[in-house]
Amino acid sequence: KQEVTQIPAALSVPEGENLVLNCSFTDSAIYNLQWFRQDPGKGLTSLLLIQSSQREQTSGRLNASLDKSSGRSTLYIAASQPGDSATYLCAVPNAGGTSYGKLTFGQGTILTVHP
Amino acid sequence: EPEVTQTPSHQVTQMGQEVILRCVPISNHLYFYWYRQILGQKVEFLVSFYNNEISEKSEIFDDQFSVERPDGSNFTLKIRSTKLEDSAMYFCASAIGRGSANEKLFFGSGTQLSVL
Numbered sequence: 001k002q003e004v005t006q007i008p009a010a011l012s013v014p015e016g017e018n019l020v021l022n023c024s025f026t027d028s029a030i031y032n033l034q035w036f037r038q039d040p041g042k043g044l045t046s047l048l049l050i051q052s053s054q055r056e057q058t059s060g061r062l063n064a065s066l067d068k069s070s071g072r073s074t075l076y077i078a079a080s081q082p083g084d085s086a087t088y089l090c091a092v093p094n095a096g097g098t099s100y101g102k103l104t105f106g107q108g109t110i111l112t113v114h115p
Numbered sequence: 116e117p118e119v120t121q122t123p124s125h126q127v128t129q130m131g132q133e134v135i136l137r138c139v140p141i142s143n144h145l146y147f148y149w150y151r152q153i154l155g156q157k158v159e160f161l162v163s164f165y166n167n168e169i170s171e172k173s174e175i176f177d178d179q180f181s182v183e184r185p186d187g188s189n190f191t192l193k194i195r196s197t198k199l200e201d202s203a204m205y206f207c208a209s210a211i212g213r214g215s216a217n218e219k220l221f222f223g224s225g226t227q228l229s230v231l
Contacts, residue, residue: 042225043206043223044206102160102171105159106157
């Protein structure tokens with residue numbers, strides 16, 4: 001059974017800092033990994049999707065890397081802003097078969113960026 | 116930008132009552148999902164739906180749950196006889212298809228279900 005763990009559980013940083021969020025998963029037979037952002041009481045917004053054949057994916061100030069063999073992914077946020085404050089979730093699908101879209105989520109990292 | 120819409124945003128019901136949660140997925144998407152998040156816990160997969168049938172369901176999705184796509188736009192989750200432990204935020208999601216970026220999931224803003 002796939003298990004996803006995110007470290008740290010919470011992070012508080014001053015504005016402008018570069019930061020790294022970590023995600024690990026137990027079953028490395030995945031075909032992609034997604035990072036999501038969740039604002040309080042709101043839905044999930046997909047930030048980045050990395051295919052298993054890719055090592056990283058970038059969108060603006062966000063960069064996500066994937067190391068399938070070690071079961072790890074990192075989300076790098078450059079020059080953090082107060083608007084980045086949210087919970088960041090990592091999710092992987094179960095391998096193969098009809099499990100497309102059946103994602104296993106981590107518990108998230110609660111990020112607070114203060115001015 | 117197209118988005119997944121869910122109604123209602125909040126639903127309060129008595130234990131044992133039936134509830135229907137509604138979702139309008141993005142119009143050209145073919146794969147539909149329900150997830151839930153109990154307060155303080157991880158987001159959990161409930162069910163996936165494609166080509167008018169369930170593709171996969173989790174252990175949570177027992178006989179009390181059902182899904183339907185009654186027309187070309189709506190996707191519903193019905194809980195026949197709600198229990199206290201069904202209280203959670205329920206998220207609908209959709210994706211274009213399979214392969215590459217097509218599998219990116221788009222989530223709605225959720226329905227907060229409270230069972231009293």
